[in-house]
Amino acid sequence: MRPARVGRHEIVLFRDQGRVYALDPYCAHMGARLCQGGVHNGLLTCPLHGWQYRGDGSVAGGTQRVRSWPVEERMGGILVFNGIKALYEPPCEPPGYHWSGATSELLDSPWFALTANAFDTHHYQVVHRRRLKEPAVVLEPDRWTFSCSYLSEVTGGQLSDRLMRRLAPDGIRVTMTCYGGVLFLVNSVVGSRRASLLVGMEPEGDRTRLRLQIGSTGKGLQSVLARYLYTAFLKSDLKPMAGVRLQPFTGLPVDATIERFARYLEGLPTAP
Ligand code: FES
Ligand SMILES: [Fe+2]
Numbered sequence: 001m002r003p004a005r006v007g008r009h010e011i012v013l014f015r016d017q018g019r020v021y022a023l024d025p026y027c028a029h030m031g032a033r034l035c036q037g038g039v040h041n042g043l044l045t046c047p048l049h050g051w052q053y054r055g056d057g058s059v060a061g062g063t064q065r066v067r068s069w070p071v072e073e074r075m076g077g078i079l080v081f082n083g084i085k086a087l088y089e090p091p092c093e094p095p096g097y098h099w100s101g102a103t104s105e106l107l108d109s110p111w112f113a114l115t116a117n118a119f120d121t122h123h124y125q126v127v128h129r130r131r132l133k134e135p136a137v138v139l140e141p142d143r144w145t146f147s148c149s150y151l152s153e154v155t156g157g158q159l160s161d162r163l164m165r166r167l168a169p170d171g172i173r174v175t176m177t178c179y180g181g182v183l184f185l186v187n188s189v190v191g192s193r194r195a196s197l198l199v200g201m202e203p204e205g206d207r208t209r210l211r212l213q214i215g216s217t218g219k220g221l222q223s224v225l226a227r228y229l230y231t232a233f234l235k236s237d238l239k240p241m242a243g244v245r246l247q248p249f250t251g252l253p254v255d256a257t258i259e260r261f262a263r264y265l266e267g268l269p270t271a272p
Helices: 111-118 121-128 159-167 221-241 253-266
Strands: 002-006 009-016 019-023 038-040 043-045 071-074 077-080 098-101 105-107 130-132 137-142 145-154 172-179 183-190 193-204 207-216
Touching (some): 002 077, 009 077, 019 071, 019 077, 077 193, 121 145, 121 221, 121 253, 137 253, 145 159, 159 221, 207 221
Antiparallel strands (some): 002 009, 009 019, 038 043, 071 077, 098 207, 105 207, 145 172, 172 183, 183 193
């Protein structure tokens, strides 16, 4: 059991028999914090007078309830939908991957600027030392999903660049998909290896907490490499994105993808 946040809302997560549940965190009786209680026989038990809650938020033996949130466990992460019911499917877990959580980072940028940054193909050369070998392909299969695929080669000389060039002399095939604005999946094909990065963006005022899950088709060295290379890639964004006031609508042809992404974000409904 642990406290967490979804958008502006506090929640409490608890697990019973392998399944995760997300509930409003204050007891319907007198408002005690449920995360101070415990889980007994699969029921979340209030620390103050002992009311017991099922995973759907109802009180065992009573008619009261607290709100429950749609929750799914995927890719080693817990995904909670910010609404009454999930409006779209979260990403499917690719078979045969091993996942591990990376540290969460608090960045000095608004969440939408960070998601937009991924689709800003114009900055890949300057910040990430990558050159597109062919034009990026952008798809919007439905109103919740925005994806961009490209083949790039590494042009830089840093250690991570040299390593990447060695692993993928013919280039790196990347597909980035955004789900509902704040959830991001990056699938990378690096030579014969595959790796993925799942990023959850949690707004904290004008800043954003990133929660990262990294998966790869191999354990041990391959997973260490995947972690190192993804982290090195993301670190390059920290300085140029710090304190950014994003203006994606430049009207310039080179900024067409980020402009299209910003329109996709504008078309998403506001969370309740
Ligand atoms: S405040 Fe939770 S049972 Fe009374
Ligand atoms: Fe970037």
